[in-house]
Amino acid sequence: MLTHLxxxxxxxxxxxxxxxxxxxxxxxxxxxxxAPETMAxxxxxxxxxxxxxxxxxxxxxxxxxRTPELIPLCHPLPLTRVLVDFALREPDEAHPLPWVEITAxxxxxxxxxxxxxxxxxxxxxxxxxxxxxxxxxxxxxxTNIRLIEKHGGxxxxxxxxx
Amino acid sequence: MLTHLxxxxxxxxxxxxxxxxxxxxxxxxxxxxxAPETMAxxxxxxxxxxxxxxxxxxxxxxxxxRTPELIPLCHPLPLTRVLVDFALREPDEAHPLPWVEITAxxxxxxxxxxxxxxxxxxxxxxxxxxxxxxxxxxxxxxTNIRLIEKHGGxxxxxxxxx
Amino acid sequence: MLTHLxxxxxxxxxxxxxxxxxxxxxxxxxxxxxAPETMAxxxxxxxxxxxxxxxxxxxxxxxxxRTPELIPLCHPLPLTRVLVDFALREPDEAHPLPWVEITAxxxxxxxxxxxxxxxxxxxxxxxxxxxxxxxxxxxxxxTNIRLIEKHGGxxxxxxxxx
Amino acid sequence: MLTHLxxxxxxxxxxxxxxxxxxxxxxxxxxxxxAPETMAxxxxxxxxxxxxxxxxxxxxxxxxxRTPELIPLCHPLPLTRVLVDFALREPDEAHPLPWVEITAxxxxxxxxxxxxxxxxxxxxxxxxxxxxxxxxxxxxxxTNIRLIEKHGGxxxxxxxxx
Amino acid sequence: MLTHLxxxxxxxxxxxxxxxxxxxxxxxxxxxxxAPETMAxxxxxxxxxxxxxxxxxxxxxxxxxRTPELIPLCHPLPLTRVLVDFALREPDEAHPLPWVEITAxxxxxxxxxxxxxxxxxxxxxxxxxxxxxxxxxxxxxxTNIRLIEKHGGxxxxxxxxx
Amino acid sequence: MLTHLxxxxxxxxxxxxxxxxxxxxxxxxxxxxxAPETMAxxxxxxxxxxxxxxxxxxxxxxxxxRTPELIPLCHPLPLTRVLVDFALREPDEAHPLPWVEITAxxxxxxxxxxxxxxxxxxxxxxxxxxxxxxxxxxxxxxTNIRLIEKHGGxxxxxxxxx
Numbered sequence: 001m002l003t004h005l006x007x008x009x010x011x012x013x014x015x016x017x018x019x020x021x022x023x024x025x026x027x028x029x030x031x032x033x034x035a036p037e038t039m040a041x042x043x044x045x046x047x048x049x050x051x052x053x054x055x056x057x058x059x060x061x062x063x064x065x066r067t068p069e070l071i072p073l074c075h076p077l078p079l080t081r082v083l084v085d086f087a088l089r090e091p092d093e094a095h096p097l098p099w100v101e102i103t104a105x106x107x108x109x110x111x112x113x114x115x116x117x118x119x120x121x122x123x124x125x126x127x128x129x130x131x132x133x134x135x136x137x138x139x140x141x142x143t144n145i146r147l148i149e150k151h152g153g154x155x156x157x158x159x160x161x162x
Numbered sequence: 163m164l165t166h167l168x169x170x171x172x173x174x175x176x177x178x179x180x181x182x183x184x185x186x187x188x189x190x191x192x193x194x195x196x197a198p199e200t201m202a203x204x205x206x207x208x209x210x211x212x213x214x215x216x217x218x219x220x221x222x223x224x225x226x227x228r229t230p231e232l233i234p235l236c237h238p239l240p241l242t243r244v245l246v247d248f249a250l251r252e253p254d255e256a257h258p259l260p261w262v263e264i265t266a267x268x269x270x271x272x273x274x275x276x277x278x279x280x281x282x283x284x285x286x287x288x289x290x291x292x293x294x295x296x297x298x299x300x301x302x303x304x305t306n307i308r309l310i311e312k313h314g315g316x317x318x319x320x321x322x323x324x
Numbered sequence: 325m326l327t328h329l330x331x332x333x334x335x336x337x338x339x340x341x342x343x344x345x346x347x348x349x350x351x352x353x354x355x356x357x358x359a360p361e362t363m364a365x366x367x368x369x370x371x372x373x374x375x376x377x378x379x380x381x382x383x384x385x386x387x388x389x390r391t392p393e394l395i396p397l398c399h400p401l402p403l404t405r406v407l408v409d410f411a412l413r414e415p416d417e418a419h420p421l422p423w424v425e426i427t428a429x430x431x432x433x434x435x436x437x438x439x440x441x442x443x444x445x446x447x448x449x450x451x452x453x454x455x456x457x458x459x460x461x462x463x464x465x466x467t468n469i470r471l472i473e474k475h476g477g478x479x480x481x482x483x484x485x486x
Numbered sequence: 487m488l489t490h491l492x493x494x495x496x497x498x499x500x501x502x503x504x505x506x507x508x509x510x511x512x513x514x515x516x517x518x519x520x521a522p523e524t525m526a527x528x529x530x531x532x533x534x535x536x537x538x539x540x541x542x543x544x545x546x547x548x549x550x551x552r553t554p555e556l557i558p559l560c561h562p563l564p565l566t567r568v569l570v571d572f573a574l575r576e577p578d579e580a581h582p583l584p585w586v587e588i589t590a591x592x593x594x595x596x597x598x599x600x601x602x603x604x605x606x607x608x609x610x611x612x613x614x615x616x617x618x619x620x621x622x623x624x625x626x627x628x629t630n631i632r633l634i635e636k637h638g639g640x641x642x643x644x645x646x647x648x
Numbered sequence: 649m650l651t652h653l654x655x656x657x658x659x660x661x662x663x664x665x666x667x668x669x670x671x672x673x674x675x676x677x678x679x680x681x682x683a684p685e686t687m688a689x690x691x692x693x694x695x696x697x698x699x700x701x702x703x704x705x706x707x708x709x710x711x712x713x714r715t716p717e718l719i720p721l722c723h724p725l726p727l728t729r730v731l732v733d734f735a736l737r738e739p740d741e742a743h744p745l746p747w748v749e750i751t752a753x754x755x756x757x758x759x760x761x762x763x764x765x766x767x768x769x770x771x772x773x774x775x776x777x778x779x780x781x782x783x784x785x786x787x788x789x790x791t792n793i794r795l796i797e798k799h800g801g802x803x804x805x806x807x808x809x810x
Numbered sequence: 811m812l813t814h815l816x817x818x819x820x821x822x823x824x825x826x827x828x829x830x831x832x833x834x835x836x837x838x839x840x841x842x843x844x845a846p847e848t849m850a851x852x853x854x855x856x857x858x859x860x861x862x863x864x865x866x867x868x869x870x871x872x873x874x875x876r877t878p879e880l881i882p883l884c885h886p887l888p889l890t891r892v893l894v895d896f897a898l899r900e901p902d903e904a905h906p907l908p909w910v911e912i913t914a915x916x917x918x919x920x921x922x923x924x925x926x927x928x929x930x931x932x933x934x935x936x937x938x939x940x941x942x943x944x945x946x947x948x949x950x951x952x953t954n955i956r957l958i959e960k961h962g963g964x965x966x967x968x969x970x971x972x
Contacts, residue, residue, distance in 0.1 A: 002203055002214065004294040010409070011213035011294075011378065013385055017347055017404035017431050023665055030304070041164055051173035052164065054659065054864035058720045059234050061661055062872075065716050065724055068389050070228070070286050071293050072221050072382045076389055076402050078724055080665035080759060085658070107665050109759075111404060111433075115300070116293050123285050123304070124232050131233050131278050132166040132173075138277070139322060142192070142285070142307040147300050160301060172895070173864065175871055179833055179890035179917050185503055216378035216497065220558045223499055224386075227554050227562055230875050234868045238875055238888050240562050242503035242597060247496070269503050271597075273890060273919075326527055326538065328618040334733070335537035335618075335702065337709055341671055341728035341755050354628070365488055375497035376488065383558050392713050394552070394610050395617050396545050396706045400713055400726050435728060435757075439624070440617050447609050447628070448556050455557050455602050456490040456497075462601070462633050463646060466516070466609070469628040484625060509827055540702035540821065544882045547823055548710075551878050551886055564886055566827035566921060571820070593827050595921075650851055650862065652942040659861035659942075678952070689812055699821035700812065707882050718876070718934050719941050720869050763948070764941050771933050771952070772880050779881050779926050780814040780821075786925070786957050787970060790840070790933070793952040808949060 004073045013073045019111040024152035026107075028118035029161075030145030032100045032126050038137040039098035042129070043088060052132050053086050056102075060084035060125030064106050064117045074116050081107040082117075084125050102126055103148070113153050119145060166235045175235045181273040186314035188269075190280035191323075192307030194262045194288045200299040201260035204291070205250060214294050215248050218264075222246035222287030226268050226279045236278050243269040244279075246287050264288055265310070275315050281307060328397045337397045343435040348476035350431075352442035353485075354469030356424045356450050362461040363422035366453070367412060376456050377410050380426075384408035384449030388430050388441045398440050405431040406441075408449050426450055427472070437477050443469060490559045499559045505597040510638035512593075514604035515647075516631030518586045518612045524623040525584035528615070529574060538618050539572050542588075546570035546611030550592050550603045560602050567593040568603075570611050588612055589634070599639050605631060652721045661721045667759040672800035674755075676766035677809075678793030680748045680774050686785040687746035690777070691736060700780050701734050704750075708732035708773030712754050712765040722764050729755040730765075732773050750774055751796070761801050767793060814883045823883045829921040834962035836917075838928035839971075840955030842910045842936050848947040849908035852939070853898060862942055863896050866912075870894035870935030874916050874927045884926050891917040892927075894935050912936055913958070923963050929955060 003014050034042070042052055061082045068074040087101040104121035106114040126142040133140065150158040165176050196204070204214055223244045230236040249263040266283035268276040288304040295302065312320040327338050358366070366376055385406045392398040411425040428445035430438040450466040457464065474482040489500050520528070528538055547568045554560040573587040590607035592600040612628040619626065636644040651662050682690070690700055709730045716722040735749040752769035754762040774790045781788065798806040813824050844852070852862055871892045878884040897911040914931035916924040936952040943950065960968040 002294055003297040004217075005213060006407075009213055011217045011381055011385070012408075013403065013406040015405040015431065017433055051167060051171055051864045051867070054861045055166075055173045055234050055868050057659055057861065058865050058868045059232065061659070062717070062720050063232055066232070069386070070221065070225055070232075071290055072217050072386050073290075073293060075404065076400075076724075078402065078726065078758070079661065080723065081663040082661040083654075084660075107663065109665055110402070115296060116289065119289055119292065119304075123289060127278065127281055127285060128233055128235075130281065131235060132164055134277060135165045138309050138312070138320060140308070142281075143305045145304040145307075146302070150300070158300060168893075173867055173871070174894075175889065175892040177891040177917065179919055213378045213381065216375045217382050219375070219497055220379050220382045223497070224555070224558050231872070234872050237890065238562075238886075240564065240596070240888065241499065242561065243501040244499040245492075246498075269501065271503055272888070326618055327621040328541075329537060330731075333537055335541045335705055335709070336732075337727065337730040339729040339755065341757055375491060375495055379490075379497045379558050383556065387556055390556070393710070394545065394549055394556075395614055396541050396710050397614075397617060399728065400724075402726065434726070439620060440613065443613055443616065443628075447613060451602065451605055451609060452557055452559075454605065455559060456488055458601060459489045462636070462644060464632070466605075466631040467629045469631075470626070471624050474624070482624065537702045537705070540699045541706050543699070543821055544703050544706045547821070548879070548882050562886075564888065564920070565823065566885065567825035568823040569816075570822075593825065595827055650942055651945045652865075653861060657861055659865045699815060699819055703814075703821045703882050707880065711880055714880070718869065718873055718880075719938055720865050721938075721941060763944060764937065767937055767940065767952075771937060775926065775929055775933060776881055776883075778929065779883060780812055782925060783813045786960070786968060788956070790929075790955040791953045793955075794950070795948050798948070806948060 011073060016075060016111040021109055021111055022152045023109050024113045026113060026115045026118040027105045027149040028122045029103045029148050030122040030126055031143050032129050032140055033097045033143060034140045035137045036098055038133050042133060056125040056128040057084045059128040060104055060121040063124035064121040067117045067120045071116050075112050077108045077110045077114060079106060079108050079117060082121060084121050100129055113150060115147050115150060173235060178237060178273040183271055183273055184314045185271050186275045188275060188277045188280040189267045189311040190284045191265045191310050192284040192288055193305050194291050194302055195259045195305060196302045197299045198260055200295050204295060218287040218290040219246045221290040222266055222283040225286035226283040229279045229282045233278050237274050239270045239272045239276060241268060241270050241279060244283060246283050262291055275312060277309050277312060335397060337399060340399060340435040345433055345435055346476045347433050348437045350437055350439045350442040351429045351473040352446045353427045353472050354446040354450055355467050356453050356464055357421045357467060358464045359461050360422055362457050366457060380449040380452040381408045383452040384428055384445040387448035388445040391441045391444045395440050399436050401432045401434045401438060403430060403432050403441060408445050424453055437474060439471050439474060497559060502561060502597040507595055507597055508638045509595050510599045512599055512601040512604040513591045513635040514608045515589045515634050516608040516612055517629050518615050518626055519583045519629060520626045521623045522584055524619050528619060542611040542614040543570045545614040546590055546607040549610035550607040553603045553606045557602050561598050563594045563596045563600060565592060565594050565603060570607050586615055599636060601633050601636060659721060664723060664759040669757055669759055670800045671757050672761045674761055674763045674766040675753045675797040676770045677751045677796050678770040678774055679791050680777050680788055681745045681791055682788045683785045684746055686781050690781060704773040704776040705732045707776040708752055708769040711772035712769040715765045715768045719764050723760050725756045725758040725762060727754060727756050727765060732769050748777055761798060763795050763798060821883060826885060826921040831919055831921055832962045833919050834923045836923060836925045836928040837915045837959040838932045839913045839958050840932040840936055841953050842939050842950055843907045843953060844950045845947045846908055848943050852943060866935040866938040867894045869938040870914055870931040873934030874931040877927045877930045881926050885922050887918045887920045887924060889916060889918050889927060894931055910939055923960060925957050925960060
């Protein structure tokens with residue numbers, strides 16, 4: 001059953017008023033695949049004074065805070081911590097192209113979890129990388145964006161990937 | 163070269179003041195992979211009066227308009243048209259799981275293109291589907307988000323997929 | 325006395341820091357009056373897959389969350405629940421025209437109430453209906469928007485209409 | 487037909503890219519009904535240094551600019567002028583209670599009209615009055631919010647009230 | 649050390665989840681210097697019905713609420729009180745020109761302080777005054793914007809100016 | 811006369827509909843004064859991979875785009891270019907403390923100018939620097955924020971400082 005729909009299929013912001021305020025953590029991860037030359041340029045842009053990843057990090061952190069404005073049924077939550085980080089990866093078995101790995105960790109002390117905030121941070125950081133490199137590579141793709149870990153709340157700890 | 167960085171690697175919103183206002187179109191596409199039971203529930207939620215895809219469509223359209231607030235170096239543009247659509251797909255060779263295909267088309271008459279707006283619409287629609295179904299499936303993933311077509315502007319027509 | 329003005333008539337966001345966090349509920353209601361053909365079309369648009377009321381519902385829920393950005397002296401509150409619902413009504417003694425009845429219920433656990441959030445949800449849902457039907461009927465009117473119930477807080481329960 | 491739904495009943499932001507940019511004006515009006523003591527206090531609050539109507543005016547003007555963020559299918563438009571004004575009225579044949587009359591005029595040079603912007607300005611100004619006076623009168627109501635005039639665009643001049 | 653950077657110099661929203669919720673107050677102050685004729689006109693505009701300072705006050709209060717959207721690493725906080733006030737000053741030893749003194753006081757019950765909210769309120773109020781008077785005086789300057797007092801939280805009371 | 815007030819002293823967004831769209835540029839500048847140790851740390855934080863100034867730059871650029879949401883009577887404008895830059899300065903005759911000089915340049919093709927956007931970019935960049943360094947220095951001040959140059963529009967070129 002979709003908790004965000006009532007018994008008539010109507011969207012609603014579900015009631016979390018009865019849930020206790022607890023410390024909650026969510027970690028999400030995603031990838032931006034790109035041509036080798038694009039990766040080379042991003043690496044350069046990440047050298048001293050380069051702003052590419054710094055801009056994507058800031059965009060991701062700011063987007064986490066705006067999640068309830070973007071996702072219609074998300075509850076507004078007082079985020080207590082947001083981290084966004086990047087790893088520049090070369091092609092491997094699962095990745096035919098170079099890729100940026102983006103990881104976001106979001107925390108709160110609240111009545112509901114912050115999965116959407118972590119996923120939104122990853123996504124907007126990824127879009128920002130796309131934006132900054134799109135003039136040279138319009139074939140980049142944002143892919144494999146998923147939840148990695150979740151702690152706190154009634155459902156307890158959930159670790160989907162090591 | 164990354165146009166969004168100056169010669170010192172500093173981020174900037176590039177100058178488009180000299181470019182003419184032309185009609186511009188961008189089409190982006192992406193996927194949300196999910197467990198079979200999740201897909202079954204989404205299908206139900208899309209029956210008469212079901213709000214799942216309607217909510218995701220509205221979220222995507224609204225997010226397209228807010229792209230310049232999310233992506234630091236995007237220019238604010240007067241969008242003239244936004245469409246977001248969905249197809250519910252069963253597993254196939256390239257997809258081990260059922261998936262929702264999301265396509266967004268954005269248009270403007272402006273000095274620069276709307277790729278980021280189309281990608282943002284796809285992404286936020288995908289996050290909204292995730293949000294509405296996450297209580298039953300935290301292993302969904304947003305994947306394969308990319309530009310499909312682009313028309314107008316100096317670089318002319320670009321059709322990356324049929 | 326207007327609590328939102330100080331003794332010199334200056335606007336201020338009043339101090340709620342001393343008030344305890346309690347569970348609070350507000351229910352507001354309003355109406356959109358329209359021509360019979362407009363109502364007929366809305367009813368159609370609300371048939372399977374029709375997005376009219378779904379869009380208005382989402383807009384109302386999202387607006388509730390943005391109330392403190394719109395209403396200058398409203399406190400930002402962590403909403404725990406938002407519901408928006410519609411009834412399509414035919415003319416009666418008090419209504420010379422067909423009308424959509426919009427009801428919004430908003431809840432929080434906070435130091436002050438959510439009347440403005442409920443009224444804002446009703447209002448923006450009403451504006452969205454107007455927007456979607458305005459090409460065929462520019463004489464629609466939003467009317468009779470008022471608070472129905474309020475629970476929690478020092479002033480206790482208030483039920484203005486059955 | 488509802489132009490904001492496609493032939494399958496799906497919401498969309500309609501294409502205005504082909505329409506010419508023309509000067510457009512919309513005037514909307516609405517009312518806030520209130521108890522006599524509330525009106526007396528508002529009148530006082532509007533004496534020298536009183537901020538009640540000033541706050542409502544600013545809120546209405548700012549809301550006009552945010553209309554496309556609130557109303558899902560509204561186009562973003564470069565507003566060229568926004569006026570919001572008030573008249574404090576005593577009861578008469580059509581009004582059993584004292585009332586504030588709110589009028590908003592919005593203009594643009596754009597491809598589509600600004601009715602929603604004018605209606606949003608009236609509505610948020612009305613909500614702001616409600617907010618400032620609600621501690622003394624929770625029975626106020628926002629009523630009779632409608633379009634008064636509209637100029638420019640293909641449909642030409644429309645004057646619904648003198 | 650800059651707490652907003654991690655050990656690799658990367659921006660982050662610092663963890664405040666472990667800190668207790670306490671009552672916190674911040675007071676900030678700033679100045680807008682202007683030509684004598686500009687001050688004379690502002691004084692006039694502040695006479696009965698004049699909206700200059702009322703508009704600046706509302707803008708400052710609203711901006712305080714939006715601080716976490718503007719300042720990348722600020723935590724979203726449930727503000728419980730916001731005051732913005734003005735004094736119109738004539739030249740003195742430290743001020744070669746007439747000036748508007750702006751003071752903002754912001755309070756919350758939260759895990760971190762509200763200095764940024766108070767400074768943002770002062771700053772946006774100052775920008776609003778500039779905006780309203782700029783047609784007659786483009787040489788105004790915003791100056792001397794600083795924290796005055798801070799109470800609550802681990803660091804305790806801090807009174808920087810009497 | 812204050813153009814943003816009508817003849818009754820009421821705030822309004824002035825009519826720019828009749829003005830032609832022209833290329834417009836505004837350059838604003840401001841300063842953040844700080845203790846020597848704070849400046850030393852900022853310099854460090856600006857070494858390779860340091861995000862301090864990158865974060866402030868992104869914040870300033872994003873704030874420029876949101877100016878009409880912050881300043882009540884500002885017109886929404888399609889910015890075509892935004893640059894924000896910093897210089898780290900040591901004490902001199904006019905500055906008893908080390909200071910960061912912030913310069914923002916904003917451009918548009920529109921019916922009115924972008925002074926407020928440039929000033930807002932400077933201001934929010936300055937607030938961001940304050941935020942990032944405030945744990946070590948609460949005596950920083952934002953000062954001397956003013957317009958430097960302005961081009962385009964009826965009033966022509968204005969160069970207030972070399």
